[in-house]
Amino acid sequence: MTSASERPILFLDVDGPLIPFGSSSSRLQAPVSGSPVPARGNPLLGRLDPGLGPRLMALGCHLMWASTWMEDANEAVAPRIGLTRLPVVEWPDSCADDSPRGLHWKTRHLVEWANRRPFIWVDDEISAMDRLWVDAQHPGPSLLHRVDPTQGLVDADFSALAGWLRALAPSRVPSTGD
Template sequence: MGSPLVLVDVDGVLNPFRKPHRQFRRHRVMPEGRLLRVLLDVRHGRMLLDLAAETGAELVWATYWQDEANEWIGPRIGLPELPFVPLPPFPGIEEGRSFGAWKARHVAAWTGGRPFVWFEDEPDAAASLAAEPGVGDHLLVGVDPVTGLTAEHIEEAAAWLSGR
């Protein structure tokens, strides 16, 4: 079945909606030629690498940034190039499904039944993920998009991965 996965979203998780403390630095990035400003905390890279090393998990981007995260986010927080969940263009709200539900469908399919932890800020992703057929054992760690990823989120993920 393979090692467990640690799926990482960018916006709202690594890039919170506002600067929660002074460790975050503003960066100007240009994915697909569009100028964006992101807030990143370089300590997140080490936290995620340590989590993966200590639990035998594989880090994966699960973000609309997809491979662009390898160019614009990863190097700024000390992450190597990571695989990513491919996401097709978001069609908009379909049949009452939100962005979180739409994304959960693609995450569930991509993980192929492997166990995973997912750091995600979309509030309805957890329920949507659990309803997907064939989804493996998983923990969705809900991250407040105002504060972003914290040490407590990493500890929750480590405890779940270690207890499997």
């Protein structure tokens, strides 16, 4: 696992994992210094933690936005958390009606995007049905990591992600200090 094409993909949702829905009083943050972020916009952007970008990059994955924010994530979110422009998962115009009950509308499409490669999906809406379906349909390693949407990504989440990556390729993942 040395090239970007061989690294696991980390599909990243915005609402919930990066913008927590809990109390914002302790999470209000300024953008990373020097970032070209407009002063006005979505008031929830103040809940972004500028330390998340470097921590996500340190995982050594190929980061991709997997959010309905689409390209707006590159414009409004990435500079506030210290990320460069990321590739964006393009969602189909309509979601299939033949999905099993309880399967998230993103699940099938993310498995297609992964194209047999190892991947992590970080979202606040992952269910047991999504895990079962991915286990049955995706031939490569995968981690569907549900984030508590009231907290967003926290230390325990990063420990879980790094632990899975270490098990996948022990010599390639930096320690998180746990």
